[in-house]
Amino acid sequence: MSDIAGRGARDAGREGPGARDAGREGRGARDAGREARVGVAPSAPRTPDPAPRLLSVEGLNTVFDLRGGTAPAVIDVSFHVNAGETLCLVGESGSGKSVTALSILRLVQRPGRIASGSVLFNGRDLLTVSEREMQHVRGAEIALIFQEPMTALNPVFTIGDQIEETLIVHGEARGRAARERAIELLGAVSIPEPDRRVRDYPHQLSGGLRQRALIAMALACKPSVLIADEPTTALDVTIQAQILDLLRDLKKRFGLALLLITHDLGVVAEMADRVAVMYAGRIVEEAPVRELFQNPRHPYTQGLLASIPGGARGSRLAAIQGTVPPLGHLPPGCPFAPRCPRRFEPCDTAVPGVTVIEDRGARPEARKTESRTSDLGPRTSDLGHTTRCYLYSPAVEPEVLPEAPMKKSR
Amino acid sequence: MPLLEVRHLVKEFSRRRGIFGATSVVKAVDDVSFTVERGETFGLVGESGSGKTTTGRCILRLIEPSSGDVVFDGKDVLTLSRGELRRARRDMQIVFQDPYSSLNPRMRVGDIVEEPLVIHRLGSKAERRARVRELFDLVGLNPDHLERHPHEFSGGQRQRIGLARALALNPSFIIADEPVSALDVSVQAQVVNLLMDLQQRLTLTYLFIAHDLRLVEHICSRVAVMYLGKIVEMGETARLFATPQHPYTRALLSAIPVPDPDAPRQRIVLDPNSFNRAAPLREIAAGHYAAT
Ligand SMILES: Nc1ncnc2c1ncn2[C@@H]1O[C@H](COP(=O)(O)OP(=O)(O)OP(=O)(O)O)[C@@H](O)[C@H]1O
Ligand SMILES: Nc1ncnc2c1ncn2[C@@H]1O[C@H](COP(=O)(O)OP(=O)(O)O)[C@@H](O)[C@H]1O
Ligand code: SF4
Ligand SMILES: [Mg+2]
Ligand SMILES: [Mg+2]
Numbered sequence: 001m002s003d004i005a006g007r008g009a010r011d012a013g014r015e016g017p018g019a020r021d022a023g024r025e026g027r028g029a030r031d032a033g034r035e036a037r038v039g040v041a042p043s044a045p046r047t048p049d050p051a052p053r054l055l056s057v058e059g060l061n062t063v064f065d066l067r068g069g070t071a072p073a074v075i076d077v078s079f080h081v082n083a084g085e086t087l088c089l090v091g092e093s094g095s096g097k098s099v100t101a102l103s104i105l106r107l108v109q110r111p112g113r114i115a116s117g118s119v120l121f122n123g124r125d126l127l128t129v130s131e132r133e134m135q136h137v138r139g140a141e142i143a144l145i146f147q148e149p150m151t152a153l154n155p156v157f158t159i160g161d162q163i164e165e166t167l168i169v170h171g172e173a174r175g176r177a178a179r180e181r182a183i184e185l186l187g188a189v190s191i192p193e194p195d196r197r198v199r200d201y202p203h204q205l206s207g208g209l210r211q212r213a214l215i216a217m218a219l220a221c222k223p224s225v226l227i228a229d230e231p232t233t234a235l236d237v238t239i240q241a242q243i244l245d246l247l248r249d250l251k252k253r254f255g256l257a258l259l260l261i262t263h264d265l266g267v268v269a270e271m272a273d274r275v276a277v278m279y280a281g282r283i284v285e286e287a288p289v290r291e292l293f294q295n296p297r298h299p300y301t302q303g304l305l306a307s308i309p310g311g312a313r314g315s316r317l318a319a320i321q322g323t324v325p326p327l328g329h330l331p332p333g334c335p336f337a338p339r340c341p342r343r344f345e346p347c348d349t350a351v352p353g354v355t356v357i358e359d360r361g362a363r364p365e366a367r368k369t370e371s372r373t374s375d376l377g378p379r380t381s382d383l384g385h386t387t388r389c390y391l392y393s394p395a396v397e398p399e400v401l402p403e404a405p406m407k408k409s410r
Numbered sequence: 411m412p413l414l415e416v417r418h419l420v421k422e423f424s425r426r427r428g429i430f431g432a433t434s435v436v437k438a439v440d441d442v443s444f445t446v447e448r449g450e451t452f453g454l455v456g457e458s459g460s461g462k463t464t465t466g467r468c469i470l471r472l473i474e475p476s477s478g479d480v481v482f483d484g485k486d487v488l489t490l491s492r493g494e495l496r497r498a499r500r501d502m503q504i505v506f507q508d509p510y511s512s513l514n515p516r517m518r519v520g521d522i523v524e525e526p527l528v529i530h531r532l533g534s535k536a537e538r539r540a541r542v543r544e545l546f547d548l549v550g551l552n553p554d555h556l557e558r559h560p561h562e563f564s565g566g567q568r569q570r571i572g573l574a575r576a577l578a579l580n581p582s583f584i585i586a587d588e589p590v591s592a593l594d595v596s597v598q599a600q601v602v603n604l605l606m607d608l609q610q611r612l613t614l615t616y617l618f619i620a621h622d623l624r625l626v627e628h629i630c631s632r633v634a635v636m637y638l639g640k641i642v643e644m645g646e647t648a649r650l651f652a653t654p655q656h657p658y659t660r661a662l663l664s665a666i667p668v669p670d671p672d673a674p675r676q677r678i679v680l681d682p683n684s685f686n687r688a689a690p691l692r693e694i695a696a697g698h699y700a701a702t
Binding site for chain 2: 092093207235236237238239240241244245263264265266267268269270272289290293303304305307308309310311313314315316317318319320321323324
């Protein structure tokens, strides 16, 4: 494991003065703008120097050009992940989680395309860097693991070959050293007898071991961000528990920023520091994990939490009626309105804007004025608990232009 | 008399390692016995590959068991002739795990639901059509959508189509093999509520195969835990969840992610050498069995 641990030096380099200042300057400017618009200081006193924002998605819009027209799949999505932190992205299937993950790495395929937004990583906007630079980012800086490990592994090469290949392509190691590192990596993800398993083909591994091999491959070049798209959905609970423990351990040991996509609220409760709830392409609520479970505000989040099996045996479960609107069929107004049990007059008029919810726990005296609102625009990820719902404010989403052409990459 | 009695069920698959390799025999189901009472929901849980689906398929004789007995409603299913088996199958249906691949994508959903009626030559065309509309209504689908194809429906709706098809012949017993695992929690709740409603209205008995232990705890009266082809523990759901006896059951229950960030987590890791795999099931308390 010594070699993985050696990332420290590399990270120090990565966070060198240049990169860090650039990042901070950008942030400062944004914050200033926000404060001016809010008019009041956000509820919780902001820590003077928050944990470094490693990855920051801002106002992302990704669309699909379909025969019937252009349909938005990711709308005005903003969030960030810090080093050593786990952000869980939750929501029903079809809500845009995977497209968000693919957009971050610029892997969205036609007819999909990123229409606007930025993905700030180490002081760069990944949506504007060259494809060549992006290739380096994909393998070595931001790793992505998918739900189905079998499709991500090549069946005709041993897992050892595949890890070595990654190492060689990114100039990390070659020859004997690459093989040794592959074995080390398999050991790091707790694959038993790694020196023997390194010669196994993917089909010779169980689902859980395959997912571990994939994680080992993802970690080969010491990325600082790991995006895991439903990494345990296809696995048994016992294996899932092991993989989650492994991810938690890797995050701690290497200070990884983890963007974990899941639809299992049990997994969220176990893993998340913060949670972003996605519905029909938008983030409709974001909060620190405890706050979200104790004090969910958006009717969709409340519905998701209520539908977890529980209560007396045989009692009816609280289902959310209806389904996620299909791509290109967003209702007018609040996208959740057709399924919302608390829908009222304004809900069909326009899309609700982002509202900051006061942190009740931290400021008991604030309970009288529970929520405070304003048109914060999309950049809300530092504001603690936010939601988009007219129950908490009449704020309307400012007109966004998902059609604005994206800056052309060099 | 229980509706279903499974005794010493064994299913072996032979597998060959490579082209020239020796064949090896896998006991996918290894001496499984249990009973399901009329009107109850009996849960079958266990890790992937533990033999749950194989058990279900053997009961319906979708695959032939290697040995054992299956007695359904007083009849020995394994000795029925083809004709008798066909008749018996009207009463026993299965809903599959995957709502995406279990429906023929080229067929219209109305035809999918009607098919069992056609196979069993029941009713006139008009009567069958009326029955299909009735079934659509029963499972909460719009009867005006009979002409559509499966891809035009969401996962939850496809699972309802599978259920409508299973209900077409008015069965008394349904094997639900992971009927909601592929669905989101919110939609899962809709389908689970529907399963519970239908059970009440049509006095159905379910064998409910599932991964999700929270769900099993919610809907099953009794549950059997499978591990490597064997039942290692069985009993009343509430009791088994409260006082699990077998090391595998304990590990399994401790692995369920609890949807509460403050819940204490004490993961129990299974040590496969910590117990005797050949230990027989024995009754450790009234109705609670464990292979310890
Ligand atoms: N047709 C077959 N040929 C060979 N082996 C088989 C066959 N069908 C199942 N098996 C094996 O039998 C065992 C039990 O499989 P089964 O499908 O019953 O598991 P399960 O408990 O339903 O798992 P899951 O939770 O993944 O659905 C496994 O080892 C499987 O690989
Ligand atoms: N290649 C594609 N072509 C057309 N639509 C797509 C494509 N990929 C995703 N979509 C659509 O984009 C929306 C978001 O999908 P996705 O991000 O995969 O959801 P999630 O990961 O939350 O389940 C869905 O409506 C989905 O149907
Ligand atoms: S804005 Fe209206 S419809 Fe939308 S979630 Fe809030 S109450 Fe429901
Ligand atoms: Mg997805
Ligand atoms: Mg199965």
